[in-house]
Amino acid sequence: MEFNHADLFEGVADAIGDRVALVCGDRRLTYAELDAEANRLAHHLRGAGVGPGQHVAVQLYNGIEYAVAILAAFKIRAVSINVNYRYVESELRYVLSDSDSVALVYDAEFDERVAATVPDVPKLRHLIAVNGPSAVAGAVPYEEALAAQPATRGFPARSGDDTYIIYTGGTTGMPKGVMWSMENLLFGFWNPTFPRPGKPRDVVDLAVNSGPMIMMPIAPLMHGAAQMATFISWWMGATVVYTRKFDAGEVWRTIEREKVNSVTITGDAMAIPMVEELERPGSSYDVSSLFAYVSTGAILTGTVRERLERALPNAMIMDRFGSTESGSTAAAVAGSTPEKGLRFAPDVENVTVLDDALKVVEPGSGVIGQVARSGWIASGYYNDPEKTARTFPVVDGKRWLLTGDIATVEEDGSISVYGRGSQAINTGGEKVFPEEIEAVLKGHPAVYDAVVTGIPDERWGSRVAAVVQPQPGRVPSPADLDAHCRKELSGYKVPRTYAFVTEMKRSPAGKADYRWAKKIAEEA
Template sequence: MTVFNIADLFEGIADAIPDRIALNCGDEHLSFAEVDRRANRLAHALLASGVEPGQHVGMQLYNGVEYAVALLATVKIRAVPINVNYRYVEAELDYLYGNSEITALLYDVEFEERVGAVAPRFPALRTLVAVGGTTDLPGSLTYEEFVAEQPDTRGFAERSEDDRYIIYTGGTTGMPKGVVWQMKDMLFAFANPTYPPPETPQGWIDHAASGGPMVMMSVAPLMHGAAQLNTWITWWMGATMTYVRKFDADTVWRTVEREKVNSITITGDAMAIPLADALEANTYDLSNLFAFVSTGAILTGTVRERIAAALPNVMILDRFGSTESGSTAQATAGSSPEKGLRFAPDVPDIAVLDDSLNPVQPGSGVLGQLARTGYIASGYYNDEEKTAKTFPVVDGRRWLLTGDIATVDADGTIMVFGRGSQAINTGGEKVYPEEIEAVLKGHPAVFDALVTGIPDERFGARVAAVVQLRETEVTPEELDAHCRKELSGYKVPRAYAFVAEMRRSPAGKADYRWAREVAEQAAE
């Protein structure tokens, strides 16, 4: 019997539309049936290697067919996929391998040296599979050797809607956290908000089968939860998912042109700025594109305007949500970090809770934390304390506190000021970095900016900015004058650190811990 389980639904869709293209990356184009058969072979290989239901399978891979197939193969056998940041060095891998308790790992051969240095420290990590070439690592097999002789048919054990799925996220202020989802909760939390989700598993399959052959593209790396969920959402629509192996703006637009992509999803300014640069420098046939979506990070107004000017016939959308909450809201017209982030909730389970965890009354102006109930994550893997703090139970209802500071307007629109953990308290005034970063990036000489607080004897903390410039030079005095046109004086950075390259995750997420260290060193 088919249940609300990713593997069950994919198999049902593959049976309903076997010949429709499900996935493409570079020169590879696979139908739903072909993806299913490849995943079956890998799933049988994982079982034969000793992976059991509930155990964790790591993926330390660039984007590609193998990554998507590995995700599907893992859930087919009721094991749990674990995303590994491919930029991690040995110390970070040591933490993640240990915290996630992976028993198998698929890795790109480019990472073999790092894998070889860390994997032997974990005896439970018994299965190593090298993707994309030969391997000299003791005990490791190439992908082709690993799946050789395995059948491409199914024959797997019955699954449950409570099977787990884990996405490691964070790292902006500390080590990443493993967000634990149950299958049904994840399906409904991340369901496409443009239509009511079907009420039965067969309804999801029928919807996919009846959908048109749309082509979607996720630009973010699959080691980021947004790209994984965008892949599943695409398949639930019966549509084709498109990847590029590594982010390069020209490669992205050439792929959109070649594959006739209809909708592209990125992550904030870190991707949008080079994409805008490429649009302004080159000519592409993007006549099939109708949607440009940012999720996981909000576009600043100036960047949004550049994209809109280059793509005048394309909808530009900002989606709001998190790995823990799912997709929750869409930015209203005119919303931006500079002018104020305003969102219209997608679902009724969204609220702003005050310090006593009571809902904020619309129009009251009271600040609280944005929260969601209903279909939310189960908690954090191996972290009961963090789980209890982030997922409190109030009057019998379990909530997720997102950490975003917000209020509710009289019409129900939610205004988000920024992450509470990143707020800078300077002389008793709260400053949210996102607003200042957006203003800085509005200066034509600034390519990227991160804002943080550094110690100040008088005010407790002062605002500091880490700035990556374009080729044009600019002085701190010029940036100061630019900011004072848009910001109250207490929000204007008191110190600047100029860097050759900003440190962000492959998905564009800010590394505020690094930014604070750089700003403090510059101030000294």
């Protein structure tokens, strides 16, 4: 057994095969049953010519088939590629081509997009359709792919150096494939509440001895946070619960039915509709089983956190800090919010802030730099050596990841994070971070969602602009929002332009689309 996700899952399945591993809708699979289904798909992929190191794209909603596809690829030392199910033809063509995918597992609902894209991706030679018949030439139905294959293993030996790729981004540029070795990924996203394993068998023993828990990643599996939450749950021997698509009511009904103990979400975009459903007059959900509500990949604003704490008085509301490239690195300090200032306490080694000269910032010095991590970090970006060199510099023989998060180190060792450098707005020489202003705007009772961006300004170079989605039935005026912001923000941070929209454009994982917001703000 190696520190390899396929090896470890098989070890867990052998040890606790009768325990339920996965639930989605009416389907429930034990660890043994999930392993057997993944074996069948793995044999089919291998028979179709997919070999070690080759890429299998997955364009599915959440479901058992998604987990099976990931495991099947890893079993034959292939690499799964997550595909955003919202992609239109040009975006789908880009990611399939950029990733050099040779196979695609897709939902038949996307038939039209797949049919229009496949002829332009010459390396893509095998298609598997899930959830219904497909009209795409040559596509094999998922059930047919499994039917003729054995449930047993018989795969070649694997390595901790096998590759795991997560495509991420797309808010300020085209998506990029973040490459990890499986061993580094395991440790980079290890649950810090448990001892770090010294040997692969320790992971299996942890799953055996942890006792059954019910855990629910709510974000889509095409987002790395949900994939990591799934594996973290399995390393604890837990049952993982999915809903096919995000719907707040369905999520709470599932939590009630399955007696879920812990959920992971991605920020306000999921938290707001969930807490609104709990606050809705007449709603009644049994959430007594829930003791952890964790946001990863996006930070909860203070007003939303307060509403969650009122609605879920017996659950811990937690924020985790990290990224696809860095892994999970820190927990939010109590009382820390985007409005008041974000502070995180690192709970793994080799997390710090590097200044412009790539020197470690001294605690309490007030020097501003970038959050950085060394050790268990990603290998780089697929097909992009230039970006890899910029993001993963080597300093005095030590390889670092520069996360792009602008921060400083406080005297107590906590890290104060101001925002993402790539989103910062330079207005008249002052640097403004959108996250702070977005949090303040979302504290206005008439605002449902907000995204802040910079647009050209003849005098100041850039001006702060806000795209705002009002609460249903509410119409805040720019003057109302201006007065609200001036109570919490310095004048130069207050938006000068407002654009009101009926629906905010975000990724399925809740990340803001800043390119879209900039266009909307410029038009306003």
